[in-house]
Structures are given as structure tokens and as C-alpha cells.
């Protein structure tokens with residue numbers, strides 16, 4: 001498929017600018033000298049920021065009914081909860097729009113430096129409740145919809161999650177958007193508008209995970225604004241011809257051209273007018289359909305190109321830790337997704353920058369672009385291409401701009417998760433970018449600078465190269481992101497150390513230590529406390545005698561709770577709230593699965609993506625061990641045992657066979673154990689299907705203890721650990737990721753640690769490989785558990801052999817090395833829980849200290865703003 005296309009149209013807005021005018025009678029006329037002449041009374045209204053809706057209950061009700069009748073075209077006497085949700089959402093959206101407009105206007109006028117957060121995933125969850133809380137209008141809407149005969153809870157429950165992400169990385173992006181707006185920072189997000197988000201997880205009768213599409217756009221989505229006039233052309237394939245004029249320029253032409261269309265999502269700050277933007281791109285065919293084929297009666301062929309264009313943004317890829325399972329077609333589409341998104345985003349950023357009339361050399365003074373993992377790394381050669389081929393800059397000038405504009409966050413040191421793209425594939429899909437990547441290798445980096453600094457060190461050159469030798473050769477995206485960025489960071493202290501001492505060690509030696517930093521992840525306390533645990537939020541406000549508007553923006557204030565640990569009434573209230581949250585979860589399990597949960601037991605929760613490194617397998621084998629121990633006890637002995645309910649939730653990548661076997665094991669263990677009359681009062685477990693942000697919001701406030709038990713050195717940070725702490729749940733975990741920093745804040749006596757430390761991991765793995773000890777010797781307790789599974793205690797044991805063999809042979813994630821200390825730690829949790837009063841004190845201390853500000857995403861985003869992006873808060877007129 002080739003066509004002759006003027007390369008100069010690529011990346012340019014497709015439609016011409018329109019002639020725009022000011023609404024007369026509302027805004028000032030400006031005379032030739034620049035003097036403003038305001039219509040009577042309007043100046044005060046505008047400048048005080050009061051041009052917003054008056055939000056009393058009456059006007060809210062009016063707006064609600066108005067939206068029912070006009071926007072929804074429905075009659076007010078047959079409205080269902082879904083319709084009521086949509087009307088409420090549209091009415092809330094009016095508020096967001098007024099603030100959003102005001103914010104964007106101010107940004108344009110004040111022209112501050114801006115930051116752009118490029119993330120392939122934004123795991124937003126639901127919006128209505130969050131918007132109501134951030135706008136401070138929840139009570140008014142509650143009263144209003146109640147007066148109309150609806151309940152706000154039922155309405156909120158009608159919203160589908162926006163699940164445009166896999167897990168932690170996507171949720172982090174969502175928390176950072178909330179914090180940016182709340183801190184009044186000029187930050188936009190850029191992502192893709194997938195037609196289908198992360199798959200829906202179903203569990204078959206055998207206990208297998210099944211995947212179904214997530215049609216989240218089935219109903220009208222009130223939270224997005226289609227910007228059908230904001231479009232950019234994006235090219236794929238074709239050929240790139242270098243000009244032989246010594247300029248280094250090339251012309252890239254031919255191939256396929258698709259159109260990127262913008263959809264804007266408003267991101268309200270908490271207690272501020274600032275409403276930032278998340279711009280998501282949708283792909284569509286540039287020319288509709290092929291009229292020649294259509295006229296010849298070949299309808300299928302006529303729409304083919306249109307289908308292939310819209311395929312680019314049709315699904316979110318469900319793998320977050322390995323792409324090796326993708327077939328060739330899947331890999332090509334994923335590469336096209338990444339380029340489509342970075343090219344459209346860069347074109348949009350550059351258009352906005354150019355409107356300021358500044359030279360491109362000043363781009364880094366006005367624009368910082370954060371690369372969330374290596375997914376948007378193609379932005380680096382893309383910006384080089386634009387600057388050199390389209391803007392006529394020299395190679396050196398372009399490289400200087402690029403390396404001062406981008407920032408790169410690494411999210412993993414797992415070797416199998418480091419992104420690489422086969423050179424022939426990149427050459428095929430993006431021929432010009434492949435040339436530029438080779439030019440970086442040759443011109444700028446390796447053969448001049450590295451060779452100069454480490455002459456003759458061939459091994460080092462090979463290790464550091466952007467191209468990995470092999471069949472085929474591969475582009476190492478982490479290396480490209482690293483050398484193309486101003487700064488690089490990891491997401492927790494330990495992880496950032498590992499980045500500096502393992503995968504990017506050579507780069508630290510080459511470029512210096514100061515380029516490589518750390519920003520420990522954080523979570524937004526608005527969603528992860530105020531929204532998901534309103535009773536606890538109210539108790540905190542009452543106890544601290546502070547409005548929540550104060551402490552939710554300065555989480556260090558929670559330290560004030562410490563002195564109330566000795567207050568009996570406070571402890572009783574604290575415990576009662578935890579209990580009600582457990583009952584809320586039990587009610588959810590009853591209504592969704594029809595199962596009755598024992599709310600008198602300790603709630604033990606592990607919820608996260610299913611992955612071998614996160615070791616859900618260790619947890620389920622521990623549960624089996626507990627069950628076998630209970631079975632051996634007399635009834636009298638059992639009576640002394642602490643009752644425990646274990647919850648699991650999480651999705652496995654569809655092609656991740658071993659992770660899916662773990663789910664199957666959990667489901668079948670639950671089936672046997674929950675039905676055993678001898679033990680079921682003491683131990684039950686549940687696998688809750690289809691883990692999501694909304695499910696997390698129910699599970700987390702109900703947890704007494706949660707598990708974060710990755711093999712040391714494998715979990716970059718983790719963020720659900722922070723969410724549990726903020727809600728007074730204690731941690732059982734390994735010395736890994738942010739667990740370490742959480743324990744530094746709360747004190748080790750409030751965290752249950754176990755397992756080998758990071759430095760031991762490599763040696764243990766080596767031992768398993770080259771001097772294996774039979775598991776019966778290395779860990780008899782675990783060997784016994786494995787044998788029981790093999791013997792068929794939970795159904796056909798043969799099914800689980802491949803899973804069990806990962807432990808018996810090689811044991812890469814060190815389950816046999818950590819099992820004994822894991823069981824000991826569980827026993828310590830039991831002991832501690834027996835002293836309920838002391839436990840509640842620990843719970844209070846965990847909320848007060850673990851999350852005394854450090855783990856708020858407000859702290860994290862301020863670190864990015866100050867130490868990386870160099871941007872400042874830009875308050876909007878009329879902010880409170």
C-alpha cells in the first residue's frame with residue numbers, strides 16, 4: 001500500500017485554523033493600545049472567578065432535570081438509575097467544564113512551563129464520586145437526587161470503571177493526575193482512548209480464568225469531550241530517503257497514513273479550581289473508505305483500510321511484564337500503538353508551543369515530557385525527526401533540545417520485562433526512526449563519547465549499545481530512553497539503587513550519578529481514603545478538629561492521630577469503622593457471588609496482578625499449610641486458633657499459563673476448604689473475580705492485614721501497600737520496594753517482615769541452578785504441601801504439575817527458601833491479632849505514621865515538579 005503524500009502534512013493539524021471571535025457583551029473589547037473595555041459588571045465577575053454555576057440544591061435539581069429532558073432526551077417520569085447517573089454526571093460535568101475552560105485560558109495567558117505525562121495506561125476507575133468530592137458538592141447532590149426519589153449510592157454504582165490500564169503503572173498515572181491538579185500544577189496527560197479496556201475476568205466452573213471484552217464505552221461516556229477538530233496525521237511504513245546535501249535530513253514518504261483524533265477528559269483538583277486535561281487519542285482512517293473498491297462492489301476491501309486504522313486504538317494490551325508471548329501481528333500492532341500515540345502527542349505539544357511564538361531552542365524552557373516507562377520512548381527519535389527533517393535544525397541542536405526535554409521513569413529491573421523491538425520490525429514500520437536510532441548509536445553516543453571515555457572497552461560498548469546483537473537484532477528501549485533524557489528515576493529507594501547498580505550501571509559510570517534519581521511512588525488520599533472510606537475520613541476530621549479540606553492536602557497532619565492511640569473511645573470508634581467496612585465487603589461478596597463471609601474473622605487480603613514474582617503461589621501454599629495443620633488438631637485445639645478469611649483478587653495475562661494455574665489452584669482450594677465442616681470456622685478463602693479500582697475501594701478499607709510478598713528486589717515499589725496502610729491495614733511483606741520505606745516510617749514493630757534480602761537472591765538462584773538440594777531437604781513443610789496438591793487433595797493433581805514444578809525445579813522466585821519464614825511471620829500476625837487492643841493501636845499508628853505524608857502522591861508529584869520538570873504552581877483566578 002503506497003501513495004504519494006506530501007510529507008509536510010504529517011504531524012500538522014489537518015484542518016485550517018478557524019476565524020474565532022469573542023462573545024460580545026461578556027468580555028472586554030481591546031483597543032489598539034491594548035486597553036481593555038469591559039461590559040458593565042462583567043470584569044468583577046470574571047476576575048473573581050465567579051463565572052461558575054451557583055451550586056445550591058435547587059439549582060442542582062434544576063440542572064439535573066434539565067439534562068434528563070434535553071441532553072438525554074428522556075421523560076422525567078420513567079427514569080432508571082442509569083439515566084439518573086447520566087443526568088447527574090452531565091450536571092457535574094458542567095462545573096468541570098467551566099473550571100476546565102478557565103484553567104486552560106490561564107495557562108495560555110500566563111504561559112508557564114508545562115509538563116506532559118505520557119502514559120500508555122491511565123487506570124482511572126470511576127469519576128462521578130471523585131468529581132463530587134473534589135468539587136465539594138457531594139452533600140448537595142445527595143440531597144438533590146434524594147428529593148427526586150433516587151439514592152446517590154445507587155447512582156454512583158451505575159458507573160463503569162474506566163479501566164485503561166493493567167495495574168500499578170496505570171493507577172500511578174491516575175493518582176499523579178489527581179495530585180497535579182490538586183497542587184495547581186500545569187500538567188496534562190497523554191494516552192490512548194482504547195475502545196476496550198483491560199479484559200473482564202470470568203472464572204469457569206473448573207476454576208480457569210476466562211477473558212471477555214470490556215465494552216466500557218457501551219453507554220455514552222459523559223466524562224470525555226470528543227475534539228473532532230483536533231486531529232493529526234500519523235504515518236507508518238513507506239520509505240525514508242536521506243538527502244545527500246550533508247544536512248542529515250531525510251524525506252519519509254509513502255506507506256499508511258492514519259488520523260489521530262483527540263478526546264479530552266477533565267481532571268479536577270481537590271478544593272481548587274484547577275482542572276487539568278487528559279488527552280486520549282483515537283485512531284481512524286484518514287480517507288474514510290476506498291471509493292474505487294466501493295464503486296467496484298468490493299465493500300470489504302473498501303472498508304479494509306478504515307478497519308486497519310481503527311484497530312490501532314481498539315484494545316489495551318493486557319501484558320505488563322512480558323510481551324514475548326505476542327505473535328508477529330500482535331507485536332506490530334503494539335509498536336504502531338506506541339508510535340501513533342507519541343507522534344500525535346508530540347505534534348500537539350509542539351503546536352501549542354509554537355503558538356507562543358518562541359524558537360524551538362527554547363522548548364526545554366517551556367516543556368517537560370515525562371516518559372512513564374519505556375512505552376513512549378519512540379518520542380525521542382520522533383522529536384529528532386521533526387527537528388531535523390521538518391524544522392531544519394542541525395543534529396547537535398536537535399539532540400540538545402531532546403535531551404533537555406524528556407525525563408524517564410523506570411518501572412522494572414526484571415530482565416524479561418525490559419522492552420526490546422526487533423530491528424527488522426522497526427525498520428519496516430518506522431524506517432526513518434530506525435535510521436535515527438542508528439545515527440544516535442554512531443554519531444552522538446557510542447563511537448564518539450563512550451569510545452573517548454573508555455577507549456578500547458569493546459565489551460562496554462556492546463553492553464551499552466542501543467542495539468542488542470542476535471537473531472534478529474533488537475533495539476533496547478531502556479537504553480534509548482536513558483540517553484535521550486535529562487534525568488532518569490526509579491520508583492522507590494531500593495529500586496532506584498538497583499537501576500543504578502544493575503541495568504543502567506554503565507550509564508551511571510558514563511553520564512554521572514546525578515542524572516539518576518529516585519521518586520518514591522505515592523497514592524492520592526482523596527480516592528484512597530476520603531472516597532473509599534468515608535467513615536474513617538469523618539472520624540479523622542472530627543478527632544483532629546480539622547476540616548478534611550486541610551488534612552487531605554497535607555497528609556503529614558495525620559501524625560496528630562498518634563496521641564489518640566491511648567484514647568479508648570477513639571480506639572473503639574476506629575475498630576467499629578473497620579468492622580463496618582468488613583461488613584460492607586461481606587455484603588458485596590453476598591450480592592455478587594452469593595457467598596456468606598464470616599465477618600468475625602481476621603481479613604487477610606492479597607490483591608494485585610497475578611504474577612510469579614508477586615508470589616500469590618506462596619500465599620495459597622501457605623493457606624494449604626494452615627489447612628493441613630488445622631486438620632491435624634483436635635476440636636479443642638482448633639478453638640484456640642485465630643479465625644482467618646483470605647481474599648485474593650487479580651487478573652493474569654491471558655497467555656500467562658503458570659499464573660492462570662495459580663488462579664485455578666486458589667479457586668479449587670477454596671472449594672474444598674470452605675466446605676470442610678471441621679475447619680471452615682477457622683479458615684476460608686475467596687477469589688473475587690475481575691479485580692478493578694472499584695473492587696479495590698471496597699476491599700482495602702476492610703483489610704486487617706494485607707500481603708506484599710514479592711521475591712526481594714523484584715517489586716519496584718508497589719502502591720497498594722500504601723493504600724492499605726492509609727486505611728489502617730497492617731502489612732505482611734518482604735523487604736522489597738516501598739515496603740521498606742513504609743516500615744521506616746511506621747517502625748518495624750508495626751510491619752511483619754520475612755524472607756531473604758535482595759543481596760541473597762542471586763546466590764540462592766545460582767544454587768538452585770547449579771547445586772540443587774531436593775525440596776524435601778531444603779523445605780520439608782513446603783514439600784509436604786506440594787505432595788498433597790499432587791496427590792489430588794484439591795482435584796486432579798496432574799493439572800497443577802507445571803506450577804508445582806516451577807518450585808521443585810529451579811525455583812526462580814525462591815518459594816522454598818522463604819516458605820518457613822513466611823509461615824513464622826503468619827504465626828506472628830496471629831499472635832499480634834489476639835491482643836485486639838494492641839492491634840488497633842498498631843492500626844492507628846499505621847495510618848498516622850506510615851502515611852504521614854510521604855506516600856501521598858502530592859509529595860511525589862511535587863518532587864517531579866521541583867527536581868525534574870522545573871514547573872511551578874499556576875493558581876487559577878478565584879481559587880479558594
Ligand SMILES: *Cc1c(COP(=O)(O)O)cnc(C)c1O
Pocket residue numbers: 123166167168169171607608609691692693696717718719720721723
Ligand atoms: C493500586 C492498584 C494496583 C497496584 O497494586 P500493587 O499491589 O502495588 O501491585 C493494581 N491494580 C489496581 C486496581 C490498583 O488500584
